[in-house]
Amino acid sequence: MHRTKFFDHVILLAGVFLMIAPVVVAFMTSTHAAAEIHRDGLMLTWGGHFDETYREVLTRQGGFTGKVTGARMVMNSFILGIGFAAGKIVLSMLAAYAIVYFRFRLGVVFFWMIFTTLLLPLEVRILPSYEVMTKLGLVNTYTGLIVPLLASATGTFFFRQFFKSVPDELLEAARIDGAGPFKFFIDILIPLSRTMIAAIFIIMFVYGWNQYLWPMLMTNDESFYTLVRGIKQILLVWIGSQIPDYNEAFAMAILAMLPPVLVVVIFQSWFIKGLTESDK
Amino acid sequence: MAHVTIDRVSKDYQAGVRAVDSVSIDIADSEFIVLVGPSGCGKSTLLRMVAGLETITEGEIGIGGRVINHVDPADRDIAMVFQNYALYPHMTVRNNMAYGLKNRGMNRADIEKRVAEAAAILRLQDYLERRPRQLSGGQRQRVAMGRAIVREPAAFLFDEPLSNLDAKLRVDMRGEIKQLQKRLGTTSIYVTHDQLEAMTMADRIVVLNGGRIEQIGTPLDVYRQPQSAFVASFIGSPAMNLITARGESGNLVIGDQTVVMDGAMTVPDGPVTLGVRAEDMKPADHGATAHLELAIDYVEELGAGRLVHGHVGDARLALSTPSGEPLSDLLPIVFDRQRLHLFDTATGRRL
Incomplete structure (x- = not known):
């Protein structure tokens, strides 16, 4: 086995420093007062205003209407992230199940149709999607925020590959054991896909959490603001001699970063398993 | 049930x-x-x-x-x-x-x-x-x-x-x-x-x-x-020897040698496939008339016995014998003639 040498540690430390340093700077800066930041720039020391700033960010009624708080934004972000991830997993698992296990006419064609939509990112179809949602009266609803983005070629593709790697004998054994298509899916396929589901959940949660463009289009009611939009909002208050609340912007950025980091840290062993090893 | x-x-x-x-x-x-x-x-x-x-x-x-x-x-x-x-x-x-x-x-x-x-x-x-x-x-x-x-x-x-x-x-x-x-x-x-x-x-x-x-x-x-x-x-291990032979007036001709059947089984005239298991042949005793002379190619020692591989003309044969003294290059063998199998060369069916 390769023995870890001094130089290896140096490289790793450099990597860690490079990754962590901006986060540390953001966090430290967020504990200073806005005026200090405006005067002295980024900080590397503890400012001592941690409590006030974070409480302020989470509870102050802000925005134009003065109704939306940071906590509300955190909740919105969670609804979006989890709704996204769960919805995408359910949809893409069902789609992949149909493609892999059922022989229907044009099955292959449908698969390639889904697959080629990978070439069309959200931005390409954002106007037509918006148009449809407006006509359906879904602007300013969670449904409108989540549903149009649920179809996932990536998810479908991952699950398809995974299902294909499940041995046929398992399906045959289940058929002889009296499990119909529905039971096989629930009793065998879903438990087998656990690690895969976890992996896709992470990817999709982070993707949903970080959505910016679509929520901005779909909602103008401030009670639907997400954290990512909130950051932008704070920096927009440059009126007269007022200084933007830099500290709050940084605090909010830290808050916005936390849940995805937690999700990844908690699920990372599953994530790696899901993408590499097949447990059959 | x-x-x-x-x-x-x-x-x-x-x-x-x-x-x-x-x-x-x-x-x-x-x-x-x-x-x-x-x-x-x-x-x-x-x-x-x-x-x-x-x-x-x-x-x-x-x-x-x-x-x-x-x-x-x-x-x-x-x-x-x-x-x-x-x-x-x-x-x-x-x-x-x-x-x-x-x-x-x-x-x-x-x-x-x-x-x-x-x-x-x-x-x-x-x-x-x-x-x-x-x-x-x-x-x-x-x-x-x-x-x-x-x-x-x-x-x-x-x-x-x-x-x-x-x-x-x-x-x-x-x-x-x-x-x-x-x-x-x-x-x-x-x-x-x-x-x-x-x-x-x-x-x-x-x-x-x-x-x-x-x-x-x-x-x-x-x-x-x-x-x-x-x-x-x-079926069977070692696999049965299957060799091409020719029936001639009731006897079997293998390569340039003739196995005299003495009516042990009816052999049709013309080409046949002869099947014989390794255990249905043995080295001829001293003085007894051999059916065939086998040119030995190599011997596999199995412990309980040995498997002797040889040939007669183009036909390859393997027979099992008890382990014992070393063998000469040319081995006279006798068949258990009741236990020979004849197959049609074209269809492979038993005759």
Whole structure:
């Protein structure tokens, strides 16, 4: 086995420093007062205003209407992230199940149709999607925020590959054991896909959490603001001699970063398993 | 328990590709039938048609007198053991065995009882809460057996269940399966490509080749009276010697030598394929007239005996002899002339 040498540690430390340093700077800066930041720039020391700033960010009624708080934004972000991830997993698992296990006419064609939509990112179809949602009266609803983005070629593709790697004998054994298509899916396929589901959940949660463009289009009611939009909002208050609340912007950025980091840290062993090893 | 009838069953994968060709087998209640043949001979396809995992192109399959051509696999009252065991990896041994019963709506107490019984028979009591991944190959095999046993089906179907095990374990499991089948008395169809498994386990062997039945018979029948050159070469180890010979006025001509038959069997004039097992020849005693002189190529020492490989003209022969003194280059041999087999050179059928 390769023995870890001094130089290896140096490289790793450099990597860690490079990754962590901006986060540390953001966090430290967020504990200073806005005026200090405006005067002295980024900080590397503890400012001592941690409590006030974070409480302020989470509870102050802000925005134009003065109704939306940071906590509300955190909740919105969670609804979006989890709704996204769960919805995408359910949809893409069902789609992949149909493609892999059922022989229907044009099955292959449908698969390639889904697959080629990978070439069309959200931005390409954002106007037509918006148009449809407006006509359906879904602007300013969670449904409108989540549903149009649920179809996932990536998810479908991952699950398809995974299902294909499940041995046929398992399906045959289940058929002889009296499990119909529905039971096989629930009793065998879903438990087998656990690690895969976890992996896709992470990817999709982070993707949903970080959505910016679509929520901005779909909602103008401030009670639907997400954290990512909130950051932008704070920096927009440059009126007269007022200084933007830099500290709050940084605090909010830290808050916005936390849940995805937690999700990844908690699920990372599953994530790696899901993408590499097949447990059959 | 039930008899299984397979009546002129054929399987086409696409038009023109015939995997199984008009196969008929009557399997008696409690019988252990082994389907044996080289890969691609249609044995697995036939088994899968009985199981309901493949559709039947032509013909009829009946279990216990009921035609099951269009019956769902779950309702055929059969249980199958797969080559790679096909255990559900996320379920414990207990749940693996219980799953089929649960799906049939059996009550918990009965399931518990049957699983306990099967576990006792298969010596799996200590492993019931483990997952397949934590078991050895032989144990997994037994769980797969257990899953079949708890169902108490009309017939067991085995699809090369031992081929993933190492040689020693295979011999052990062979005996276990055989004993278990005798004890339960469940009609069984067993697919293998290993002629030794077929010989040792079967009540009757069905030898398949190219989707057709070559011969059905007890292991000894098939060994002693192979109905075709294919069966002769496939069953038995070492494989039967098959050499080209010529019939001339009742005697056999091999290369430039003539085996005098003295009417031991009728030999038609013209070319024939001669089959002779290694144990049906022996070195001629001193002074006795030899039938043939074998030019020795090499000798395989097996401990209990040895296998002498040689040739007569173009024809290659192997005979087994007791180990003993070194052999000269030219070995006079005698045949057990009652035990020679003659096959038609063109069709391979027994003459």
